[in-house]
Amino acid sequence: MVVVMSPDATPEQIEAVVSRVRTTGGEAFVSRGVQRTIIGLVGDVDHFRALNLRSLPGVADVIAISTPYKLVSLDHQPVRSTVVVGTGTGARPVMIGPDTFTLIAGPCAVESLEQTLEAAEMAKAAGATMLRGGAFKPRAAPRDFQGLGKVGLHILAEVREVTGLPVVTEVIDPGDVDLVTGYADMLQVGARNMQNTALLQAVGRAGKPVLLKRGIQATVDEWLMAAEYVAQRGNLDIVLCERGIRTFETATATTLDIAAVPVVQRLSHLPVIVDPSHSAGRRDLVLPLSRAAIAVGADGILVDVHPDPEAALCDGPQSLAGADVRELASTLRRLIPASGRRLGDPSPVGL
Amino acid sequence: MVVVMSPDATPEQIEAVVSRVRTTGGEAFVSRGVQRTIIGLVGDVDHFRALNLRSLPGVADVIAISTPYKLVSLDHQPVRSTVVVGTGTGARPVMIGPDTFTLIAGPCAVESLEQTLEAAEMAKAAGATMLRGGAFKPRAAPRDFQGLGKVGLHILAEVREVTGLPVVTEVIDPGDVDLVTGYADMLQVGARNMQNTALLQAVGRAGKPVLLKRGIQATVDEWLMAAEYVAQRGNLDIVLCERGIRTFETATATTLDIAAVPVVQRLSHLPVIVDPSHSAGRRDLVLPLSRAAIAVGADGILVDVHPDPEAALCDGPQSLAGADVRELASTLRRLIPASGRRLGDPSPVGL
Amino acid sequence: MVVVMSPDATPEQIEAVVSRVRTTGGEAFVSRGVQRTIIGLVGDVDHFRALNLRSLPGVADVIAISTPYKLVSLDHQPVRSTVVVGTGTGARPVMIGPDTFTLIAGPCAVESLEQTLEAAEMAKAAGATMLRGGAFKPRAAPRDFQGLGKVGLHILAEVREVTGLPVVTEVIDPGDVDLVTGYADMLQVGARNMQNTALLQAVGRAGKPVLLKRGIQATVDEWLMAAEYVAQRGNLDIVLCERGIRTFETATATTLDIAAVPVVQRLSHLPVIVDPSHSAGRRDLVLPLSRAAIAVGADGILVDVHPDPEAALCDGPQSLAGADVRELASTLRRLIPASGRRLGDPSPVGL
Amino acid sequence: MVVVMSPDATPEQIEAVVSRVRTTGGEAFVSRGVQRTIIGLVGDVDHFRALNLRSLPGVADVIAISTPYKLVSLDHQPVRSTVVVGTGTGARPVMIGPDTFTLIAGPCAVESLEQTLEAAEMAKAAGATMLRGGAFKPRAAPRDFQGLGKVGLHILAEVREVTGLPVVTEVIDPGDVDLVTGYADMLQVGARNMQNTALLQAVGRAGKPVLLKRGIQATVDEWLMAAEYVAQRGNLDIVLCERGIRTFETATATTLDIAAVPVVQRLSHLPVIVDPSHSAGRRDLVLPLSRAAIAVGADGILVDVHPDPEAALCDGPQSLAGADVRELASTLRRLIPASGRRLGDPSPVGL
Known part of the structure; x- marks a missing residue:
């Protein structure tokens, strides 16, 4: 997942996202841009979804990178089923x-x-x-x-x-x-x-x-x-x-x-x-x-x-x-x- | 309902539509145009729907004029409900x-x-x-x-x-x-x-x-x-x-x-x-x-x-x-x- | 912008994205996850768009964070126009x-x-x-x-x-x-x-x-x-x-x-x-x-x-x-x- | 074309549609139903489109039966072009x-x-x-x-x-x-x-x-x-x-x-x-x-x-x-x- 912060997000708000992610054992990588900061999340996606990050102050968007299905995915089973x-x-x-x-x-x-x-x-x-x-x-x-x-x-x-x-x-x-x-x-x-x-x-x-x-x-x-x-x-x-x-x-x-x-x-x-x-x-x-x-x-x-x-x-x-x-x-x-x-x-x- | 016949529909095909409609007690009005004939149906719409007219030879389209809901319609009850x-x-x-x-x-x-x-x-x-x-x-x-x-x-x-x-x-x-x-x-x-x-x-x-x-x-x-x-x-x-x-x-x-x-x-x-x-x-x-x-x-x-x-x-x-x-x-x-x-x-x- | 790499992207492919971004004077922050690596880009978005990163090997997706309009944006002029x-x-x-x-x-x-x-x-x-x-x-x-x-x-x-x-x-x-x-x-x-x-x-x-x-x-x-x-x-x-x-x-x-x-x-x-x-x-x-x-x-x-x-x-x-x-x-x-x-x-x- | 009248359309309104159609040399066939009356039009569709029938009092809908293109239609030229x-x-x-x-x-x-x-x-x-x-x-x-x-x-x-x-x-x-x-x-x-x-x-x-x-x-x-x-x-x-x-x-x-x-x-x-x-x-x-x-x-x-x-x-x-x-x-x-x-x-x- 990627968290996109608002242009006017404060350092405290960025830190709050990082802290919350770490409570789940996940890792958060912060990329500070001129206009915006984005935070890449690494860890269990189901945990991240439950964190409700989009509701945190300063968060503009949360973008899902991985899909919320597993058993039916090709990642889970790389050979096509019969x-x-x-x-x-x-x-x-x-x-x-x-x-x-x-x-x-x-x-x-x-x-x-x-x-x-x-x-x-x-x-x-x-x-x-x-x-x-x-x-x-x-x-x-x-x-x-x-x-x-x-x-x-x-x-x-x-x-x-x-x-x-x-x-x-x-x-x-x-x-x-x-x-x-x-x-x-x-x-x-x-x-x-x-x-x-x-x-x-x-x-x-x-x-x-x-x-x-x-x-x-x-x-x-x-x-x-x-x-x-x-x-x-x-x-x-x-x-x-x-x-x-x-x-x-x-x-x-x-x-x-x-x-x-x-x-x-x-x-x-x-x-x-x-x-x-x-x-x-x-x-x-x-x-x-x-x-x-x-x-x-x-x-x-x-x-x-x-x-x-x-x-x-x-x-x-x-x-x-x-x-x-x-x-x-x-x-x-x-x-x-x-x-x-x-x-x-x-x-x-x-x- | 209105039945639209194909440009190449034969008189027999037009007659077949009319006959089928009449089996339900409905009435069919035929308008013969230069290019196409259309047939207006008058009677019980639920009966007409069951007739499956769109499957008859020579039928190009069947257009519903009235709606298939009744109890919830304003026609059924003209005063708004509380x-x-x-x-x-x-x-x-x-x-x-x-x-x-x-x-x-x-x-x-x-x-x-x-x-x-x-x-x-x-x-x-x-x-x-x-x-x-x-x-x-x-x-x-x-x-x-x-x-x-x-x-x-x-x-x-x-x-x-x-x-x-x-x-x-x-x-x-x-x-x-x-x-x-x-x-x-x-x-x-x-x-x-x-x-x-x-x-x-x-x-x-x-x-x-x-x-x-x-x-x-x-x-x-x-x-x-x-x-x-x-x-x-x-x-x-x-x-x-x-x-x-x-x-x-x-x-x-x-x-x-x-x-x-x-x-x-x-x-x-x-x-x-x-x-x-x-x-x-x-x-x-x-x-x-x-x-x-x-x-x-x-x-x-x-x-x-x-x-x-x-x-x-x-x-x-x-x-x-x-x-x-x-x-x-x-x-x-x-x-x-x-x-x-x-x-x-x-x-x-x-x- | 955020570049999402495929699960099977190689370190060389990741490096190639980072290098290309740096040729424009931009900066690239790499977040390596268990399944995927994502790369946050910081710099001039128009430059990044011209880089055509989505065509590079190992790139699964490129996600635009900022918008491609400027003069009409509220960022450019924060007071509503008359x-x-x-x-x-x-x-x-x-x-x-x-x-x-x-x-x-x-x-x-x-x-x-x-x-x-x-x-x-x-x-x-x-x-x-x-x-x-x-x-x-x-x-x-x-x-x-x-x-x-x-x-x-x-x-x-x-x-x-x-x-x-x-x-x-x-x-x-x-x-x-x-x-x-x-x-x-x-x-x-x-x-x-x-x-x-x-x-x-x-x-x-x-x-x-x-x-x-x-x-x-x-x-x-x-x-x-x-x-x-x-x-x-x-x-x-x-x-x-x-x-x-x-x-x-x-x-x-x-x-x-x-x-x-x-x-x-x-x-x-x-x-x-x-x-x-x-x-x-x-x-x-x-x-x-x-x-x-x-x-x-x-x-x-x-x-x-x-x-x-x-x-x-x-x-x-x-x-x-x-x-x-x-x-x-x-x-x-x-x-x-x-x-x-x-x-x-x-x-x-x-x- | 087919003109669908409102359930409460008056005989005068129906007649007004018929008259207007006839001014163009077209013919209008009236089908009076229990709930609604529909009128089938026969004649030049371009003329009918210009009549603006949908604006007449009592008209609920006007349904086009034929298409407003001619030169490119299969009716106009029944053999596929090269x-x-x-x-x-x-x-x-x-x-x-x-x-x-x-x-x-x-x-x-x-x-x-x-x-x-x-x-x-x-x-x-x-x-x-x-x-x-x-x-x-x-x-x-x-x-x-x-x-x-x-x-x-x-x-x-x-x-x-x-x-x-x-x-x-x-x-x-x-x-x-x-x-x-x-x-x-x-x-x-x-x-x-x-x-x-x-x-x-x-x-x-x-x-x-x-x-x-x-x-x-x-x-x-x-x-x-x-x-x-x-x-x-x-x-x-x-x-x-x-x-x-x-x-x-x-x-x-x-x-x-x-x-x-x-x-x-x-x-x-x-x-x-x-x-x-x-x-x-x-x-x-x-x-x-x-x-x-x-x-x-x-x-x-x-x-x-x-x-x-x-x-x-x-x-x-x-x-x-x-x-x-x-x-x-x-x-x-x-x-x-x-x-x-x-x-x-x-x-x-x-x-």
Whole structure:
């Protein structure tokens, strides 16, 4: 950390900062300039944060140099992680990580067994090795369809049995974590709940891999801090998902921050995937954004597919169907090898 | 709603939209232009939303004309509401609404009985008629102070007994709503949880007034939809709190959207207050922003005060103390009457 | 400035930074931490910026502590400035500064002599001491009305002669600065041109006061750097105008950053006013935002008025007329004294 | 266009809208709903915009359905354009369009003949067929290096003679357009000047192809309107360049809006390229973002290279050099064919 003093800070005020830092066993190096004095801090950052130095008289600013996340950082673990999803439920386990490119696909919302099964078959045909599908749907508008709840979880488990695809589904209430954990292979924390600390802590204790979407208002640093909340409960099986941030542009639902993928990869060892469906909210952009995700180096994509988008109860306008799914399949087959990865990822026998 | 067809939409596609609308009992008016056809829909908007018209072939866009919230809208209740806080707990009840200007003040976090009591006395001296204080603190950084929890709730209740000030405090886990309801006079839903629908529904059922902060990424419409989630559970005692939105500007923690106050007042009957402390994150801006809040027509402000900001465990840099509190008091006394309201608001005897 | 080294920076890389800094006569203080080394720089910031330290091997980040503007900063001139507008053109000069609150009003665009004169009389009745009006209109849409140009300037001068109000009008082409200077009392640089350095330099040399609007994408620091471009040409008669920044919120045209007023006042000695008309783009918000501007401590407001908003060729939806103008007048008379200033400001005789 | 009336609009107010529309020869279709009436307009949109309907009593909102640009729209010209750069100056002409992928590279700023020549050779080695280099540099900070001006233009012309690469360079003052046109093969309008209408009109008349960068605050619609300003002067040889928009994220200089590429391609026939260097402002992201640009379907990229980034006078931290340039070259050779295009594009003899 660096403490920047005001131009009119007194020597006593500078000394007070130094003393307070030393109470924590830290060290403070003072650089006296013509206009300002700055103080470099060396020691335990968590201790420094608790010192509340910005409130001391004469302090103009406190600048954080190191990041407030540790377990998920590349400093902590310099080798990129692979997260295994789908063990112990009869599914065919999937590895998400630096060597593969994983397609996770399925309906935005589980509406019926038939619709989910059909979507899962479409997903599989396109190369998907995991199924997505929402049983609990957090919606901005209170009268929109909110999901089938427990019935939806049953359906997902049935479809897994038929298709062998591990299932990722969203949980929105900490009180439902146990329930959802009983059905799903991976727990999704949605963008709206990225800073819902009660939920982050609950999924951190659940013993299943977690898919953590970036909040539409969240900086990369805040996203990694949210992941740290999960990791602190002993769960490092976290996959990050970039799904667009809120900006002034209205041509798309949100602005896909494609640069966030390499930015995260320089800060954290966790896998990071991209959601081209929800970021744009437009079916016609799913394919170009999927190609961009592959090329930029993402570890996978999360795509909405639906057998009948016109009848979808949720996010129909962004769901792929028919010819689009076939084009996605051929795109993946062509581009992924050019990017030095292999598609899909049925993990080796014996896992 | 208005459905905008693509320039190349066929007559059959236009007819398909009209037919689908009519299945809901709605009416569709077609305007055929040189370049495009648009279709105006008349009927139940919730039905139209469920139709998923944007997914139909030939549809370029669907534009919502009416809002997806009802109970909290000015159309539903054309007279501005007054919310009474503090009945049944021995506190002196407070009315928040169009006739008064309410100062709610207190420490960002409850740290000890002594600190909270001292802050409450400061708040009272400045003209506050309600106490704020956090027992559960949602923090971006997982190693920052997360609040005293239940102990903090006890302290708040004790301080209420001594000072007579009703208490507002944040709840972050739906599972804690019953606990917090047992102590607080008003339940706060924080900015990070504005779209935590499980929490919104839980506080909606709790039988206490709710203080709903705007999410830093939320449009005014989304904020009112969040309020509608609460209202749908039978609770219309909601006070909205503008606390800044996230923009590119870094001179302040967030950008206070002062225009949101009159914007909300033209859409909803709910009271709306301003949080000058968290929006700027800078002590030196609390007074100017408090003045702006009064002048723009807000129903109150929510201000952090702390007896010793340098020692605060949370948000010390933005807490008022000493001379600043006295200046706040004199500002309120001068400006509020010039704005045609009265300060504070011990409600009439007999409430 | 502070140079933050990478965790894996070598001693040689650290030494290279120190050496390069010393070539400029600056001093470098090294703080070696467990994880990182940081280097505090003391000396001439402009020299340091030219060193391009961020490109040196082992450098993770370079953090600016001081600001890259000087002439407009409060450090350079610790007393707040007053800008006098309207000398030498037969107008009644106006002082914009810390003691007064100046209402500048007029039509968004000059359409005819009659319309401009009528608007000027409305403005005057509301308490305005300066007239605004656009002869050159930069418009986003190329087929929208672009202003009367030179004819508009003639009209403004005529209206000044009749009303005595000094005139501020926008200039958008450096090649037109001489022309506009021949007519106007104050040159406006619009939000779209805030970073048009050729224009900033041209108005800096023109010998007339400048009204510099904040770009809708500009940080406060960038805005002050734009003012510095003007000041560097020898012109410190600059008035800043906050007119809203672009955010995700769509209820208003832009989001008025009301906090920018006190933020600027803590960084710069220049007067700062607010444009409630263009920031919101809604007539019904002009009055509440004007009140907020007064209360927050702005030195004035810039308001669109039009005798017949329905017939306006530009920005009719935000122009005040009739009863609204009368309400503005009474608001100003009530609130300005309560804020410790005096309205309008015909400067003392003899100026 | 669609006019939305207020819930309390009177029949007379509705009729007034209809009458006014008919004065322009347009047609108005009224849809009367339970809560609101909406009016669909059919006719000349430019006429409707001039009607100022939003100012009429009873009008709640006016929604534009069609776009205010025409010449640059895909409706106007349904086949995607190819822009030829470099005829008549002795350079080897280049075609930018749907069949090729063009690498434009060079130093951010022209500093000397030697540096520019060296950078041009690096660019060529990486596969570039065009040279970029700034002679006039618009900088946020007034004391930063502002370019060599005319001397820089001379250098660029000399380097073109040696290398055969056509030259694109920025012009920032309408008064310099003739000068720059005398040297350059393509005129760049920078992000800061995207809404500088005087400049747009000047380059529109200059008779050279134009590279139009998107403003960091500009929506796609505003960007296309800026292109329309150029096109209206008779110049349709416009290449659009996405270079990042301003958001709250601070890990990158701006947020590359990768989705803007396919969005533009669905609205306009103009070629669109990507600037991975300025959007991120970080050298380590240039390669991943270049890959994303290829995959998403851009028509080219604009990349900063510098023989000695540590000594660069401008934007050194984002310039590629040495091994990075070689990696860019091999990336292009591998990915572009996989995207169905061919690299570089010396146009066929005889052009």
